[in-house]
Amino acid sequence: EPEVxxxxxxxxxxxxxxxxxxxxxxxxxxxxxxxxxILGQKVEFLVSFYNNEISEKSEIFDDxxxxxxxxxxxxxxxxxxxxxxxxxxxxxxxxETGFGYNEQFFGPGTRLTVL
Amino acid sequence: GEDVEQSLFLSVREGxxxxxxxxxxxxxSTYLYWYKQEPGAGLQLLTYIFSNxxxxxxxxxxxxxxxxxKHLSLRIADTQTGDSAIYFCAESMGGTGGFKTIFGAxxxxxVKA
Numbered sequence: 001e002p003e004v005x006x007x008x009x010x011x012x013x014x015x016x017x018x019x020x021x022x023x024x025x026x027x028x029x030x031x032x033x034x035x036x037x038i039l040g041q042k043v044e045f046l047v048s049f050y051n052n053e054i055s056e057k058s059e060i061f062d063d064x065x066x067x068x069x070x071x072x073x074x075x076x077x078x079x080x081x082x083x084x085x086x087x088x089x090x091x092x093x094x095x096e097t098g099f100g101y102n103e104q105f106f107g108p109g110t111r112l113t114v115l
Numbered sequence: 116g117e118d119v120e121q122s123l124f125l126s127v128r129e130g131x132x133x134x135x136x137x138x139x140x141x142x143x144s145t146y147l148y149w150y151k152q153e154p155g156a157g158l159q160l161l162t163y164i165f166s167n168x169x170x171x172x173x174x175x176x177x178x179x180x181x182x183x184x185k186h187l188s189l190r191i192a193d194t195q196t197g198d199s200a201i202y203f204c205a206e207s208m209g210g211t212g213g214f215k216t217i218f219g220a221x222x223x224x225x226v227k228a
Contacts, residue, residue, distance in 0.1 A: 031214070033215065033216075035216075035218075041220065042203070042218050042219060042220040042221060043158065043203065043205075043218040044218070045215045045216065045217060045218075048215050056215055091157065091158065093216075095214060103160060103163075104160075104207075104214065104216060106157050106158040106160075107157065108156070108157040109157050
């Protein structure tokens with residue numbers, strides 16, 4: 001069964017460092033998303049991406065964040081200068097189309113720890 | 116704005132039914148979902164309901180939707196210890212964002228043997 005994969009599963013970094021979280025969406029999917037979940041809190045939408053551009057982003061997704069689809073398979077989230085409060089689980093998701101019902105598949109997540 | 120509210124904890128005895136409730140604010144929600152998250156794991160889609168439906172049943176799971184009150188519930192029949200997890204209510208709608216999903220804070224279900 002196709003699945004969304006994410007690497008690494010756990011990333012530890014120093015405050016102020018740049019991190020890149022990687023995701024491989026399901027191959028025929030066209031819509032891609034990043035969400036985050038701070039420990040013990042709700043899952044929050046960060047950004048959606050379609051046709052090589054951002055479709056929508058939340059208030060959390062400020063200038064420190066960027067997304068890219070550098071090739072036909074990877075979808076990345078970059079945090080330019082990490083802060084302590086960026087520590088969270090980051091989930092990537094993909095969906096086949098943006099219309100009608102089709103399941104949004106979530107990856108297993110990358111746990112980011114900022115020290 | 117978009118918001119999804121749900122109670123934080125529920126404790127039931129094994130074999131009893133569990134009912135987890137949720138309210139949402141956005142009347143333009145198209146789909147409503149229940150996700151399950153076990154400790155340290157990702158998000159597992161349990162079931163979803165389209166906004167023009169009132170009820171959906173899938174084995175031990177029953178979803179009820181009251182669109183007038185913007186209230187969604189998940190009933191788990193014959194709850195087992197393996198059902199202990201966090202259950203997230205979520206909504207999504209179409210638009211330029213292509214069905215971004217808005218989650219509630221999650222209800223932690225404890226099942227006592």
